[in-house]
Amino acid sequence: MQIELVTTRDGSHSLYRPDLDEQYHSAFGAIQESMHVFIKCGYDAIPTKKLQVFEVGFGTGLNALLSFLKAMEEQKEVKYFSIEKYPLSPELTNQLNYPSILEPGSSAIFENIHQSAWDVDIPIGQFVLHKIHGDILTSQIPSGNDLVYFDAFSPDKDPLLWSEEIFRKIYDSMNAGGVFVTYSAKGEVRRRLISCGFRVEKLTGPPGKIHILRAIK
Numbered sequence: 001m002q003i004e005l006v007t008t009r010d011g012s013h014s015l016y017r018p019d020l021d022e023q024y025h026s027a028f029g030a031i032q033e034s035m036h037v038f039i040k041c042g043y044d045a046i047p048t049k050k051l052q053v054f055e056v057g058f059g060t061g062l063n064a065l066l067s068f069l070k071a072m073e074e075q076k077e078v079k080y081f082s083i084e085k086y087p088l089s090p091e092l093t094n095q096l097n098y099p100s101i102l103e104p105g106s107s108a109i110f111e112n113i114h115q116s117a118w119d120v121d122i123p124i125g126q127f128v129l130h131k132i133h134g135d136i137l138t139s140q141i142p143s144g145n146d147l148v149y150f151d152a153f154s155p156d157k158d159p160l161l162w163s164e165e166i167f168r169k170i171y172d173s174m175n176a177g178g179v180f181v182t183y184s185a186k187g188e189v190r191r192r193l194i195s196c197g198f199r200v201e202k203l204t205g206p207p208g209k210i211h212i213l214r215a216i217k
């Protein structure tokens with residue numbers, strides 16, 4: 001599969017899939033978008049010292065690195081599950097500039113996040129990473145999730161992933177009070193989340209996006 005390295009407007013890298021004509025992050029800024037949608041509107045909304053995260057689409061590992069850095073800063077215990085159907089090659093992930101922008105000392109951690117084995121627990125201090133090599137459409141989702149980062153390709157490019165069936169599967173995997181965040185605020189996405197039982201909020205988006213969605217179980 002052809003995947004190209006691109007630089008977004010905040011200077012951070014992203015990837016581009018020519019077959020889908022789709023980028024992994026906003027062209028306005030990959031780090032800027034992930035910090036806003038997943039960390040500020042998701043991670044920061046969970047007050048507990050211990051939490052379990054489930055991410056749909058591990059991709060570049062940016063959300064995992066940001067969550068790791070937050071967990072270290074706040075001394076939180078985090079179990080981080082992330083599912084990915086198409087793991088990236090080390091040739092690509094070695095080029096990503098996230099550690100040098102975020103925290104120069106985090107290059108070894110970022111390398112570990114990528115090079116560590118799939119489908120096993122990888123403890124990195126108080127942060128336990130568990131990457132699932134699988135397809136969200138057919139895989140079992142771990143239960144006990146407090147926070148879900150729904151970071152699939154857009155509903156226009158990958159509609160099956162944004163179905164009510166998948167949202168219900170995720171809803172069932174979450175603890176009461178759990179938080180689901182995604183960068184899309186499409187009406188049909190919002191309506192499907194509500195049909196599953198979530199209480200859905202529209203929040204201000206990062207630059208380039210008016211709104212994003214946060215759904216509470």
Ligand SMILES: C[S@@+](CC[C@H](N)C(=O)[O-])C[C@H]1O[C@@H](n2cnc3c(N)ncnc32)[C@H](O)[C@@H]1O
Nearest residue numbers: 024057058059060084085086135136151152153
């Ligand atoms: C928008 S990208 C974001 C990835 C990642 N969160 C990041 O920040 O780089 C979507 C990701 O979902 C993955 N993906 C696509 N279809 C999938 C599926 N059916 N099951 C699991 N992952 C999938 C893609 O390969 C890609 O890595």
